[in-house]
Amino acid sequence: MAKILKKEQWSDTIFSMLIDAKDVAKAAKPGQFIILIPKEHGERIPLTIADSDADEGWVQIVFQVVGKSTLELSRMNESEELFSFVGPLGMPSEVEKFDGKVVMVGGGIGIAPIHPIAKKLKEMGNHVISIIGAKTADLLIMEDKLKEASTELLIATDDGSKGKKGFVNLVLEELLATEGDNIKMIWAIGPPIMMKACVESAKKFNAPIIVSLNPIMVDGTGMCGACRVTVGGKTKFACVDGPEFNGAEVDFDELMARQRQYAELERKALELYKSKEGIA
Amino acid sequence: MAERLRPAEKFKRDRVPMKEQDPKERIKNFDEVPFGYSFEEAIKEAQRCLQCNPAPCVEGCPADVHVPQFIDKILDEDVEAAFREIKITNALPAVCGRVCPQEEQCEGACVMNKKGKPIAIGRLERFVADWAREKGITDEDVRAEKTNKKVAIVGSGPAGLACAADLAKLGYDVTIFEALHKPGGVLVYGIPEFRLPKAIVQYEVDQIKKLGVKILTDYVIGYIKTVDELVEEYDAVFLANGAGAPSFLGIPGENLNGVYSASEFLTRSNLMRAFDFPNYDTPINVGKRVVVIGGGNVAMDAVRTAKRLGAEEAIIVYRRSRAEMPARAEEIEHAEAEGIRFELLTNPVRVIGDENGNVKGLECVRMELGEPDESGRRRPVPIEGSNFVMDVDNVIIAIGQNANPIVARSATGVETNKWGYFIADEETGKTTHPKVWAGGDIVTGAATVILAVGAGKKAAKSIHETLSKA
Numbered sequence: 001m002a003k004i005l006k007k008e009q010w011s012d013t014i015f016s017m018l019i020d021a022k023d024v025a026k027a028a029k030p031g032q033f034i035i036l037i038p039k040e041h042g043e044r045i046p047l048t049i050a051d052s053d054a055d056e057g058w059v060q061i062v063f064q065v066v067g068k069s070t071l072e073l074s075r076m077n078e079s080e081e082l083f084s085f086v087g088p089l090g091m092p093s094e095v096e097k098f099d100g101k102v103v104m105v106g107g108g109i110g111i112a113p114i115h116p117i118a119k120k121l122k123e124m125g126n127h128v129i130s131i132i133g134a135k136t137a138d139l140l141i142m143e144d145k146l147k148e149a150s151t152e153l154l155i156a157t158d159d160g161s162k163g164k165k166g167f168v169n170l171v172l173e174e175l176l177a178t179e180g181d182n183i184k185m186i187w188a189i190g191p192p193i194m195m196k197a198c199v200e201s202a203k204k205f206n207a208p209i210i211v212s213l214n215p216i217m218v219d220g221t222g223m224c225g226a227c228r229v230t231v232g233g234k235t236k237f238a239c240v241d242g243p244e245f246n247g248a249e250v251d252f253d254e255l256m257a258r259q260r261q262y263a264e265l266e267r268k269a270l271e272l273y274k275s276k277e278g279i280a
Numbered sequence: 281m282a283e284r285l286r287p288a289e290k291f292k293r294d295r296v297p298m299k300e301q302d303p304k305e306r307i308k309n310f311d312e313v314p315f316g317y318s319f320e321e322a323i324k325e326a327q328r329c330l331q332c333n334p335a336p337c338v339e340g341c342p343a344d345v346h347v348p349q350f351i352d353k354i355l356d357e358d359v360e361a362a363f364r365e366i367k368i369t370n371a372l373p374a375v376c377g378r379v380c381p382q383e384e385q386c387e388g389a390c391v392m393n394k395k396g397k398p399i400a401i402g403r404l405e406r407f408v409a410d411w412a413r414e415k416g417i418t419d420e421d422v423r424a425e426k427t428n429k430k431v432a433i434v435g436s437g438p439a440g441l442a443c444a445a446d447l448a449k450l451g452y453d454v455t456i457f458e459a460l461h462k463p464g465g466v467l468v469y470g471i472p473e474f475r476l477p478k479a480i481v482q483y484e485v486d487q488i489k490k491l492g493v494k495i496l497t498d499y500v501i502g503y504i505k506t507v508d509e510l511v512e513e514y515d516a517v518f519l520a521n522g523a524g525a526p527s528f529l530g531i532p533g534e535n536l537n538g539v540y541s542a543s544e545f546l547t548r549s550n551l552m553r554a555f556d557f558p559n560y561d562t563p564i565n566v567g568k569r570v571v572v573i574g575g576g577n578v579a580m581d582a583v584r585t586a587k588r589l590g591a592e593e594a595i596i597v598y599r600r601s602r603a604e605m606p607a608r609a610e611e612i613e614h615a616e617a618e619g620i621r622f623e624l625l626t627n628p629v630r631v632i633g634d635e636n637g638n639v640k641g642l643e644c645v646r647m648e649l650g651e652p653d654e655s656g657r658r659r660p661v662p663i664e665g666s667n668f669v670m671d672v673d674n675v676i677i678a679i680g681q682n683a684n685p686i687v688a689r690s691a692t693g694v695e696t697n698k699w700g701y702f703i704a705d706e707e708t709g710k711t712t713h714p715k716v717w718a719g720g721d722i723v724t725g726a727a728t729v730i731l732a733v734g735a736g737k738k739a740a741k742s743i744h745e746t747l748s749k750a
Contacts, residue, residue: 027504037461043552043561069561084461086498218552218562219469221459221500222684223524224544228535235528235535240686254535257637261537265563272558 002036002085005058007078011139013065014109015074016050022057024087030095030116031212031244034059034087035220038073042083045069046217048113048189048243049088051145059087062112062141068269071279089220090243093117093187093210097124100184103175104130104150105168105198107190111142113212114189119149127151129175133168133194137161169197176205183207188247192259196252209247213238215258230254282323282355287330295397296325303617307587310473310555313614317400317407319359326354329399332391337401340389342734343370343442347386347401350408363412366405367419371445371488372438372733374413374480375467377406380730381608413480419487424451429747432457432514434501434687437465438729439520439720441488442736443743448491450744455514456493459500462551465522466721467729469551470543472581474588478550500686507691511715515750516743518709519691519702520736523681523721529573533631534677538565538639542574542582542678549585567673569593571642573628574678575605578726580615582676587618594620595670599627599647599660625649625660629667631675641669681726691716701725709739717743 006018024034033048051060065074076082095117102121106114111132122128130150134140135158147153155163156171164171168190176183186209188198195211202209215238217227222240229238232249236242274280285293298321300306300314317325329351337347346365353362366373382388382402390398411417431447433440436458444454462468464481489495501507501521510517526541528534545564548554552562570586572579575598587594596615598605601624605612616622625647632641646666649658683700695703695712702711702718709717719735721727 023499023504032503041553041560043563068558084498086459086461086500088503089500218544218547219460221524221686223469223526224547225526225528225541226544228528230535237525240525240684254637258535258537261565261638262563265557265565269558269561269563 001081001083003081004076004078007076010062010141014062014139014141015065016060016062018058018060019082019085020057021059021085021087024085025052025057025059026054028052028059028088029092030120031093031113032088032090033220033243034061034085035089035217036061036073036082036086037084038069038076038082040083042072043069044084044218044220045073046089046214046220046239048212048214050112050115050142052116060112062109064109067266068273071270071273086220090239091241093120093244095120095124098126098184100182101127101129101179103172103183103186104128105172105186105188105190106130106132106146107168107188107194108134108139109141110190110194110212111140111146114187115142115145115149117187118146122149122151129154131156131168131171131175133157133163133171135159167197168194169201172198173201173204176201176207180205185210187212192252192256195247199247199250199252203248210244211247211250212243213245213250213255214243215255216261229258282327282357284355285327290328290330291395293324293328295328295400296321298400298403303619306474307618310588312477313474316410317403319411322354322404322407323357325400325404326351328392330391336389336391337386337399340385342385342730343376343737345370345373345386345405351399351401351404354404354408359408359411360415360417362408363417364420366408369737370733371442372484373405374409374484375438375476376730376733377402377404377409378476379471381728383609385730413483419490423449423491426453427451427747429453429515430455430513431516431518431743432510433518433520434507434510435459435465435519435521435720436463436485436495437520437522437720437732438467439732439736439739440465440518441485442733443518443520443719443740444493444736445488445491446737446740447743448488448493450740452744452747454493456495457499457501457505458495458497459521460551461497463495463497469547470578470581472546472550472585474584475581502686502690507687507694507716511713515715515747517716518736518739518743519687519694519711519716519718519722520720520732521684521687521722523726524684525682526677527680527682528677529628529679531628531630533633533639536631536633536639537637538567538673539631539675539677542572542578542676543681545582545676546578546585549589555585555589564589565674566591569595569670569672570674570676571595571597571670571672572676572678573597574680575600575607576678576680577607577611579678580607580611582678583620584615584618586674586676587620591674595623596620597623597626597628597642597644599625600657601625601649604657627660627662628675632669639673639675640671642672642675643667643669681721683722683725687722694718699725707738708742709735710742
């Protein structure tokens with residue numbers, strides 16, 4: 001059982017937790033994820049690792065409350081134990097020393113998973129430009145940590161309350177226009193619609209782009225196939241073949257349709273939980 | 281002491297039937313279908329046993345259960361002694377008594393087949409195991425002196441559990457690493473509650489833990505630790521991680537919403553208890569008409585689960601005829617009694633979706649049987665122009681498994697065949713690495729629980745032989 005060591009609320013709906021998981025922290029590499037079950041009746045929730053410390057033995061998760069399970073998780077407190085916590089899972093990011101600049105694009109809570117990759121890339125001596133974005137300044141997370149993990153940090157908000165007004169892919173496109181071939185790799189992590197927009201932008205400049213996919217998952221070890229995605233016309237399992245894929249080859253429309261498949265049931269479960277718990 | 285009958289009297293007796301839930305009722309619940317024998321019924325069935333010596337039934341059992349001996353103890357009306365007799369060789373009698381293909385194993389070899397029906401060995405084994413559990417009879421501590429040797433087992437399914445139990449009894453320090461949050465492997469994620477209640481699996485797992493076996497759940501070998509690391513830390517490693525990577529058909533539309541692999545569908549319902557949504561958080565979508573593609577036991581489990589989850593019509597689509605279906609006869613009969621429709625000699629061609637990406641139909645083609653193929657079965661051939669569309673809400677694909685690559689890619693020097701399964705000696709489980717054994721579905725491909733138990737036991741024997749020489 002994994003204990004919640006530290007809990008922070010970063011906005012109305014965004015939370016960070018440090019989980020006591022020594023073995024996971026020791027094995028975790030950038031790009032990998034964990035699956036947790038908050039309480040016994042809960043479902044398996046995959047979350048990308050935001051940070052980890054092998055010496056101190058913790059793993060950081062960042063999540064946004066969207067349904068019953070994440071709401072229940074957000075209501076758990078420090079020193080409580082999660083029913084289940086398994087990881088690290090998935091293939092690690094393929095990080096290397098690039099002969100040029102690397103761009104990390106993080107949108108919403110997708111900023112969290114770009115952090116360990118950016119950190120590692122910078123440690124390896126890369127020039128890392130991070131572009132982080134959110135709907136509004138209040139929802140912008142981990143700005144300081146990303147500043148530290150990057151050579152340059154650029155910000156975009158949909159409402160212009162901080163940094164550039166607009167989507168992160170606009171900033172990405174401007175960067176590609178000025179830097180050109182000097183950009184050797186792009187990572188984009190966030191909501192599928194954001195990753196899809198970044199892929200379109202990268203394609204305009206023939207720039208290579210990696211995305212990290214977050215489809216619905218059950219076991220997370222390749223056993224069930226719930227997380228299948230079409231990449232380059234072939235079916236791949238995000239849990240064992242990914243979660244990172246060549247963005248140019250991903251069928252985002254299929255991914256988004258598959259993510260919505262339990263929307264109705266999830267809404268019912270959330271309403272029921274709220275009425276049981278007396279949450280408005 | 282029950283009366284011992286003379287052979288002539290034994291031959292006159294019919295096999296004692298097992299009572300089961302009415303099909304009309306059971307399709308509305310997940311309770312177990314057969315009720316099991318009462319004490320009186322067990323005695324009556326046990327009285328038919330010829331007590332052969334040597335006994336072909338034991339030869340037919342991969343777990344070498346001492347069949348005539350345990351049946352004789354039932355006749356002594358000493359069920360506890362019968363339980364101990366079974367437990368000498370089989371750590372999972374309540375499981376095996378329920379899900380073994382007895383007709384091909386012990387019962388298939390029974391001499392009584394020549395004179396009528398075989399002894400209901402599986403039902404008697406189940407009776408003994410259930411009786412012991414209800415009476416709170418637990419295993420005697422039969423552990424040998426500690427050897428100070430450590431064995432790591434990857435996977436807590438039937439192969440891993442059987443190997444662990446035998447090694448623990450021999451005095452080894454055994455640790456099982458399980459990827460999921462509950463031990464039992466396919467017994468908990470794959471086999472439905474109505475065929476194998478999870479509480480029974482848990483009970484038998486707890487008995488094995490009492491032998492000193494440690495089970496670390498949420499521990500995925502290949503990620504958190506490699507097999508190479510286990511080889512460093514332990515005296516022997518047994519890989520029993522199961523097949524566990526679903527096969528898909530490769531037809532258009534397979535990624536539409538509403539298409540499941542049988543593994544996903546059954547894992548959601550069994551392990552994650554989606555049948556009890558929203559009391560349990562894991563959802564499952566079951567529409568009015570559900571098609572399951574395949575003819576094996578997993579297909580039967582999936583189609584019967586779909587029916588219980590509210591499908592008005594649950595249909596099996598299988599490309600050969602009923603005679604070639606790999607599922608156990610009993611499972612097919614149970615499915616038929618529950619109103620499952622069988623579309624035989626039918627093959628899916630394409631899954632059809634609506635504008636939202638949800639399944640709305642399945643295009644199939646009728647088949648006929650041609651010449652035998654390399655498996656010896658007649659090859660199904662499509663009948664040109666026979667295509668038709670079924671209106672369906674779900675398609676569940678139960679056509680088998682591929683080898684899961686996670687464990688293998690972290691195991692240096694353990695060779696796999698071209699399909700990714702570990703190469704292991706059939707009799708010993710030895711792989712190409714001197715400290716690594718393997719058994720169960722990750723060697724044979726998807727097979728039965730009892731074959732996995734047998735492989736676990738063979739590996740335990742071989743590991744003991746190797747380590748006691750070292």
